Amino acid sequence: MFTIKGILTVDERLAATLINFMRVFQAARRTAYQAIRRGVKREEIIFSLQNKFIRNARWCQWAYAEAEDTIRSQKELIDMYIHDLEAKIKKAEEKLERTKNSIHRKGILNRIEKLQNRLSYWQSHKEKGTVPPAVFGGKKNFIALTKGKLS
Known part of the structure; x- marks a missing residue:
């Protein structure tokens, strides 16, 4: 194996x-991600990608594979989210038992309710075998989505 040091220069047109x-x-x-979520078959997705975006079938297969990996990782994350939320609810309930102040108890009860709502959201995805919508892009898109400025 050889390592060659160098600089790659690309003109503006190629860039x-x-x-x-x-x-x-x-x-x-x-x-491809949206089509997989809708339940479209692999061959149909790749064919439509070829017609719509890239003529090369290999690139369309790679786009499909990356979308499939995104869905697979989201399904793995659902279990982790459920486990974490259950632990947070248990911890909040233990804290509720120790707390005597009514204002603090009200805040803890609100937190438990919020966590249970989130838990039911993730459990419904797990039961249905679905995944939540993903945000493609960077941090800017995620922040815009949370503020309601991005669909």
Whole structure:
């Protein structure tokens, strides 16, 4: 194995082409993700990606695979979220038993109710075998989504 040190220079035209391709690939990945959530078959998704985004079947298969990995990781996270919320509820209930002040008790009861609502949300996804919608993009998109500025 050899290591060669160097600098890769790309002119603006090639850089723009690469950025455009990255944008198209990410759009294909998001489309595949939504189609998988709707229950569309793999072959149909790849065929529609080829017609809509990228002619190369291999890139469409990779977009599909990445979307599938996103869904798989979300399903794994659901179990973790449920476990964490159950532990938080148990801890809050123990704290409620120790607390005598009525104002503190009211705050703890509100927290328990909030955690139970969140727990029922994640349990419903687990029971149905579904995954929640994902935010594709970066931190900006996530913050915009939480503020209601992004659909």
